[in-house]
Amino acid sequence: MRCVICFEEILPEVTWSTFYKPVEEKKMCSTCASKNEKITVPGCTACFRMDSKGLCRDCLQWQKTSPGVLDGNKSVYAYNAFAKDFVARWKYRGDYVLLEALQEEIQKGLTGDREKQAVYVPLSEEREKERGFNQSKAIIQAAGLQPVSLFQRKHSEKQSKRKKRDRMEAENPFTLIETSPDPVLIVDDIYTTGRTVRHMASLLKAGGCPSVSSFTIFR
Ligand SMILES: [Zn+2]
Numbered sequence: 675m676r677c678v679i680c681f682e683e684i685l686p687e688v689t690w691s692t693f694y695k696p697v698e699e700k701k702m703c704s705t706c707a708s709k710n711e712k713i714t715v716p717g718c719t720a721c722f723r724m725d726s727k728g729l730c731r732d733c734l735q736w737q738k739t740s741p742g743v744l745d746g747n748k749s750v751y752a753y754n755a756f757a758k759d760f761v762a763r764w765k766y767r768g769d770y771v772l773l774e775a776l777q778e779e780i781q782k783g784l785t786g787d788r789e790k791q792a793v794y795v796p797l798s799e800e801r802e803k804e805r806g807f808n809q810s811k812a813i814i815q816a817a818g819l820q821p822v823s824l825f826q827r828k829h830s831e832k833q834s835k836r837k838k839r840d841r842m843e844a845e846n847p848f849t850l851i852e853t854s855p856d857p858v859l860i861v862d863d864i865y866t867t868g869r870t871v872r873h874m875a876s877l878l879k880a881g882g883c884p885s886v887s888s889f890t891i892f893r
């Protein structure tokens with residue numbers, strides 16, 4: 675078995691505890707695994723930012739500008755150099771097998787959220803064709819959950835990039851097709867500013883959804 679990240683051979687560790695049991699197949703070598711920083715104690719309890727105590731500045735700001743929209747975010751790993759490399763390979767080169775390396779921790783991270791509607795972030799048709807898959811849907815599937823489609827994108831990501839200024843001024847790129855009477859969990863790869871998930875959450879809340887939180891692999 676080779677490491678899905680660096681392709682080095684993974685030597686099975688044999689200890690007294692593994693001696694009688696079949697050795698668990700690892701997808702990532704210990705060097706790569708050590709570069710992937712797990713968020714054990716989130717700094718900000720609302721968004722899982724690591725370098726903060728209590729509510730971070732962004733969350734305090736969100737509380738003022740869009741109170742009660744997102745009921746919290748959970749993430750599994752820090753978005754560090756390893757994570758950036760991982761995401762670039764996974765998303766842009768379509769290396770599907772990479773996600774399997776994080777599958778177990780993703781599933782653990784979703785403990786307690788499995789009853790919620792796992793809603794994915796839609797891509798434009800153009801982008802999905804180009805990439806070959808939807809990253810958010812892939813994470814939900816890797817977690818063994820059913821991806822729920824409640825949104826559409828208004829226009830392509832390229833257009834919205836061109837109009838970055840407008841986008842910053844809070845234009846919502848999503849349209850809600852259907853609301854949910856049950857709690858929703860929006861799943862994505864990275865939580866950066868939290869704007870994307872709040873765009874979606876605001877529409878859901880306006881449509882009567884009782885609770886909207888988010889889950890991302892990286893923060
Ligand atoms: Zn490796």
Ligand SMILES: [Zn+2]
Nearest residue numbers: 718721730733
């Ligand atoms: Zn925060």
